[in-house]
Amino acid sequence: MAFESLSPQLTELPGAVPAWRADASAAELPDICQVVKDQGGRLAALWGTDEQDRGEGYALNLVLAKPEGILWLKSALPVDRLQYPDLSPIFYPAQRMQRAARDLLGIDAEAADRRPWLRHAAWQETDRPLRREAAGATVYDQGGNDYAFVSVIGDGVHEIPVGPVHAGTIEPGHFRFSIVGEKVLRLEEHLGYTHKGVDKRFQGMALAEGAKLAGRVSGDSTVAYAWAFSMAAESIAGVTPPERALWLRALMLERERVANHLGDLGYLGNDGGLAFGLAQFMRLKEDVLRLNEKLFGHRYLMDRIVPGGVACDLARGGIEAIVAECGALEREVRLLKDIYDDHPGLQDRFLTCGRLTPNTASKLGVIGLAGRASSQAWDARAQAAPAPYDVLGVRMKTHKNGDVAARVIMRFDEIFESLRLIRAVTERIAPGEIALPLASAPAGRMGLGWIEGWRGESMVALDLDANGSIRSCHAHDPSWQNWPALAFAVNGNIVPDFPLINKSFNLSYSGCDL
Amino acid sequence: MYQLLKQIVSVGIKTEAPPQTDEALRVVSQRLKQEILGMFAGSLAIRHVDAGSCNGCELEIHMLNNPYYNIEGLGIKFVASPRHADLLLVTGPVSRNMEEALKRTYDAVPEPKLVVAVGDCGCSGGIFGESYASCGRIANVIAVDVAVPGCPPTPTALMQGILTAISAAGRNHA
Numbered sequence: 001m002a003f004e005s006l007s008p009q010l011t012e013l014p015g016a017v018p019a020w021r022a023d024a025s026a027a028e029l030p031d032i033c034q035v036v037k038d039q040g041g042r043l044a045a046l047w048g049t050d051e052q053d054r055g056e057g058y059a060l061n062l063v064l065a066k067p068e069g070i071l072w073l074k075s076a077l078p079v080d081r082l083q084y085p086d087l088s089p090i091f092y093p094a095q096r097m098q099r100a101a102r103d104l105l106g107i108d109a110e111a112a113d114r115r116p117w118l119r120h121a122a123w124q125e126t127d128r129p130l131r132r133e134a135a136g137a138t139v140y141d142q143g144g145n146d147y148a149f150v151s152v153i154g155d156g157v158h159e160i161p162v163g164p165v166h167a168g169t170i171e172p173g174h175f176r177f178s179i180v181g182e183k184v185l186r187l188e189e190h191l192g193y194t195h196k197g198v199d200k201r202f203q204g205m206a207l208a209e210g211a212k213l214a215g216r217v218s219g220d221s222t223v224a225y226a227w228a229f230s231m232a233a234e235s236i237a238g239v240t241p242p243e244r245a246l247w248l249r250a251l252m253l254e255r256e257r258v259a260n261h262l263g264d265l266g267y268l269g270n271d272g273g274l275a276f277g278l279a280q281f282m283r284l285k286e287d288v289l290r291l292n293e294k295l296f297g298h299r300y301l302m303d304r305i306v307p308g309g310v311a312c313d314l315a316r317g318g319i320e321a322i323v324a325e326c327g328a329l330e331r332e333v334r335l336l337k338d339i340y341d342d343h344p345g346l347q348d349r350f351l352t353c354g355r356l357t358p359n360t361a362s363k364l365g366v367i368g369l370a371g372r373a374s375s376q377a378w379d380a381r382a383q384a385a386p387a388p389y390d391v392l393g394v395r396m397k398t399h400k401n402g403d404v405a406a407r408v409i410m411r412f413d414e415i416f417e418s419l420r421l422i423r424a425v426t427e428r429i430a431p432g433e434i435a436l437p438l439a440s441a442p443a444g445r446m447g448l449g450w451i452e453g454w455r456g457e458s459m460v461a462l463d464l465d466a467n468g469s470i471r472s473c474h475a476h477d478p479s480w481q482n483w484p485a486l487a488f489a490v491n492g493n494i495v496p497d498f499p500l501i502n503k504s505f506n507l508s509y510s511g512c513d514l
Numbered sequence: 515m516y517q518l519l520k521q522i523v524s525v526g527i528k529t530e531a532p533p534q535t536d537e538a539l540r541v542v543s544q545r546l547k548q549e550i551l552g553m554f555a556g557s558l559a560i561r562h563v564d565a566g567s568c569n570g571c572e573l574e575i576h577m578l579n580n581p582y583y584n585i586e587g588l589g590i591k592f593v594a595s596p597r598h599a600d601l602l603l604v605t606g607p608v609s610r611n612m613e614e615a616l617k618r619t620y621d622a623v624p625e626p627k628l629v630v631a632v633g634d635c636g637c638s639g640g641i642f643g644e645s646y647a648s649c650g651r652i653a654n655v656i657a658v659d660v661a662v663p664g665c666p667p668t669p670t671a672l673m674q675g676i677l678t679a680i681s682a683a684g685r686n687h688a
Binding site: 022059118119121122123129134136138139140145163167168169171172192193194195196197198200203209212213216217218220222237263276278279280282283285286289299300302335336338342343401467508509510513 | 517518521522525528562563564565566567568569570571573574575576577579580581582592594595596607608610611612613614615619640641642643644645646647656659665667668
């Protein structure tokens with residue numbers, strides 16, 4: 001058992017991934033976190049919940065991850081004691097998550113940084129929009145929006161403010177560059193612009209609707225989130241989806257990965273000055289999307305994974321079409337990889353640009369694709385390996401250079417691995433049921449979903465009420481961990497390289513603004 | 515270089531015919547005069563604003579520029595500043611944290627200007643609706659000419675919406 005050395009009483013959560021639940025007092029948290037960290041573990045997620053409907057005040061929720069599994073810790077915070085120890089000295093990514101929990105719920109890590117994170121001007125410091133007594137439809141009096149950026153002072157230092165509306169077709173966020181000449185001394189990110197109140201929105205939803213909302217936490221990872229949500233619901237209901245449904249889920253998740261990596265490789269070529277790459281890779285991506293539409297009825301496979309299984313079966317001839325596509329993609333992507341590899345101008349932009357060393361990546365707790373490009377060997381498909389990945393055996397790759405070039409190579413590697421996995425699925429998939437009904441689950445049960453999407457791990461923590469509708473639900477995006485790393489990777493680079501470095505991470509705003 | 519040129523030649527031209535306009539997408543009748551629309555028809559500058567979307571709509575907006583849809587081949591291009599734009603392509607719902615930025619962006623677009631609201635969330639607030647954090651549909655914050663539903667709308671639907679916005683057919687002659 002991954003967490004057996006810890007003092008709290010552990011309860012194993014049934015389901016597709018090795019996961020446990022435990023309660024711990026706020027005072028115990030730093031010690032527990034330190035032990036997990038010393039054992040090679042890390043913080044996967046942190047958020048707050050309102051437990052007043054159960055007469056228990058509020059709670060701080062932590063999910064800690066080790067390669068062997070995950071632990072969901074809940075720490076009760078009575079209404080007259082909303083403080084808990086700052087965990088960011090142990091786990092760096094806790095900083096912003098703690099600030100977000102404070103903005104939404106008023107629970108406070110008493111960290112040195114008192115600035116809000118998700119709260120801009122839409123509500124005021126005294127408002128707690130995620131509390132149960134706060135109606136979701138409440139429109140609060142606007143507060144001020146003068147975020148205190150850290151200023152860098154010195155000879156010739158000046159600032160470039162960028163956003164929230166950016167120059168390209170991307171999501172909104174604010175970047176504050178402190179620069180001297182063209183060199184970036186410091187990048188400070190101010191996000192939260194796409195905060196849509198997702199945690200509040202989940203409350204009271206039926207499972208089917210919740211799965212749809214989870215699929216829109218970050219649209220580019222809709223398959224990953226729908227799977228994570230379904231996994232959590234299935235854990236609560238004690239249902240294992242039919243084998244065919246699991247194969248189809250893996251097929252969809254790998255297709256999502258391939259489509260996103262193709263798009264990113266196109267844009268990385270384009271940002272490096274090779275527009276040819278954009279045209280070629282976007283053509284290939286379009287081909288993948290069109291086959292999705294033809295076989296599954298949706299270009300991005302939204303709402304195709306549902307609690308209990310999948311919503312649609314593969315049409316006749318689908319397997320043959322997918323196998324043929326794998327062959328064509330493999331051939332074309334290899335050819336384009338050769339062109340990228342042999343292009344001096346492109347490699348000049350990629351190599352040593354936006355370097356995140358393995359040491360820094362480890363300290364920051366960086367995960368997912370960006371983490372693997374800096375030697376952080378985390379992949380929930382290879383480690384927690386929910387079915388059918390336990391059978392497929394994902395071959396995780398890592399690189400140690402941590403520059404744009406490494407993140408480009410990771411994408412090529414992962415496309416080829418995904419094509420291998422897709423082929424393996426087509427060889428093993430057999431006819432059968434594609435969904436099972438979820439019987440009503442006993443009240444008070446909680447479930448976790450955990451799956452490696454194309455960007456990194458998507459997590460959903462779900463808690464149902466007595467009627468089987470959602471009491472609380474929290475979705476966690478790997479971008480929480482990786483956004484701070486972007487600021488480190490940019491340091492010392494020139495401003496014109498920022499778009500390229502940013503694209504090489506390609507993090508989600510919506511996914512962590514929630 | 516040889517491989518690169520060979521690839522361009524062997525792939526060939528993939529661009530497909532653009533879709534017809536669809537008057538059903540119109541929210542208000544065409545406000546702009548024929549002469550202005552005539553100019554837009556050959557050269558339209560679009561500024562995209564994500565006012566709080568889940569980024570699904572952005573994926574399809576990106577696809578407008580792929581070789582199949584090749585929207586730039588119709589003289590329609592995406593620009594980096596609202597001050598250079600004729601049309602705002604806005605995805606939503608409008609988060610309250612983006613409300614002011616959206617209004618300012620709209621104000622920065624010179625007249626005559628058009629607005630196309632994108633996606634189910636942009637049209638109605640979608641699954642996020644209206645809440646403490648979301649203003650709901652785009653039309654709740656700025657004036658909208660054409661609304662394109664879909665989750666996300668396909669590139670073809672987006673092109674239809676954009677072409678409808680600059681079509682004279684919806685002019686109210688009364």
